[in-house]
Amino acid sequence: MKILTILGTRPEIIRLSRIIPALDQLCEHVVAHTGQNFDRKLSDIFFEELGVRKPDFFFNTRVDTLATQVGQILAETEQLLERVRPDRLLVLGDTNSALSAFIAKRMGIPVYHMEAGNRCYDDRVPEEVNRRVIDHCSDVLMPYTERSRVNLVREGIEGTRILVTGNPIYEVMQHYRPQVDASGVHRQLGVQAGEYVLATFHRAENVDIPDRLRAIVEGLRRTAATLGMPVVCSVHPRTRIRLQQYYLEPTDAKLILLEPLGFFDFVALEKDAHVVITDSGTVQEECCILGVPGITIRDTTERPETVECGSNALAGVDPANLVRLAKAGASARGWWTVPREYLEERVSATVVNIVLGYNNRAPTPIWTRTGQTAESAEQPAIQGAGGKAERAGKAGGTRGENPQEIAR
The missing domain is CATH 3.40.50.2000 (Glycogen Phosphorylase B;)
Known part of the structure; x- marks a missing residue:
């Protein structure tokens, strides 16, 4: 066959x-x-x-x-x-x-x-x-x-x-766990477990609309200032192009913009993050499995089970809403029951x-x-x-x- x-x-x-x-x-x-x-x-x-x-x-x-x-x-x-x-x-x-x-x-x-x-x-x-x-x-x-x-x-x-x-992602993460554990990305970036926010966003409805992209950047800036910790951003090529095109590249030192991270380094940062801010469906699932609070900068999600179990919150792109959820996120770390299909x-x-x-x-x-x-x-x-x-x-x-x- x-x-x-x-x-x-x-x-x-x-x-x-x-x-x-x-x-x-x-x-x-x-x-x-x-x-x-x-x-x-x-x-x-x-x-x-x-x-x-x-x-x-x-x-x-x-x-x-x-x-x-x-x-x-x-x-x-x-x-x-x-x-x-x-x-x-x-x-x-x-x-x-x-x-x-x-x-x-x-x-x-x-x-x-x-x-x-x-x-x-x-x-x-x-x-x-x-x-x-x-x-x-x-x-x-x-x-x-x-x-x-x-x-x-x-x-x-x-x-x-x-x-x-x-869901295949749990099997994938288990298979590559040794490589994730061996990642030296924390040392390379100079960040400590639990003392940074991880962010990644790339969807057309967010980055192709200047007002929404501007609100996301402002929300990340306020989150970094309010929590007193850096926001590490794995920047998709599409996102970087739009940031430059709309003159929205952040200048705040607490916003660390990186080239797209490899899978091992990204998951290593993901599992130790204070919270994760994303518009990615895969990242919503990974956070749920890893016990890390996720904040989705969208109005809806095709993974509603992550919201229902408590691992994920929908923030839209309102900066004040993003800051509020980021402050509350760490207190909920890992208390949810992961949907059985995710395991x-x-x-x-x-x-x-x-x-x-x-x-x-x-x-x-x-x-x-x-x-x-x-x-x-x-x-x-x-x-x-x-x-x-x-x-x-x-x-x-x-x-x-x-x-x-x-x-x-």
Whole structure:
């Protein structure tokens, strides 16, 4: 069986970091990176840090406009599907990269969607539209929680196509715990455990609107002054560009702006922070698991279970509200009960078993319906430069080495 996994953002790489090697061992597994958030060089760094092999294909679709980026992702996905001819497509989350599910659906390729059913019910959030489109293009849906399963059922999706897997982030954090514990980031920054605030924000609805971005920067400045401790900011490239564009780069010495941190250093800072201020869905989950109070600078969240259990508070972007919650946050540290779906230890095995073994409602790919199997449709294998098998023609590429650029 041949499985194609398409991804394009750092959270996808992190969440799939235990699933990719498992699929590599059990089937013919092809990985494609859309380049949605960063170029190939930065992509390679993320894969190397997590010890995950490099993608087989790289789309290089990092562009400024939504229409151009989505159009390129869909066009190059179609080319790749024709070349690779997978039996199934695996996507995760609500990114533009996961919109590749649309093309696969139109081509009759079974789509398996991790992180299905997340909803914030706020269409001002760009990802909310993506979530509904991807879910309704998917054949087998793998939500993390029972709440997300119910969301899907309410939208008319048959229960036999929905399988709750649990959240993969706990398994990922447990696997990389030795590397996190070995991080020297506290010493490098000169900060002590519990004596700093960690912040990260990148969402379009926050950083692309000058008034909201200005309010966030002011809220961080007031938080640092009120708590008397530095605010360490891991700054996404998109955020840094907007800070410069809108002349909002902070000059306060207590606001420490860093280049994007690696996963190990970020989690090391996260687990020892006084509080964490974020608009990231993944960080909301991590704080809940780590017992660290989280403050979400959004009006809604697709992870409402974090608010209900008490690990997370919605602040919007009002500076006074942010300061109030930051002052109150530390007193609530770790007293909540983590949702059980957040503590699943073998999510990777569950997902792999579903992708390889569950096809209750999955269609047959178009190339096998016409009487030609995926295997027979491929070109003969030839020996590549290190003795590894490569496919003749443009579909080639040694696994983990020299990912192929999709020709445009």
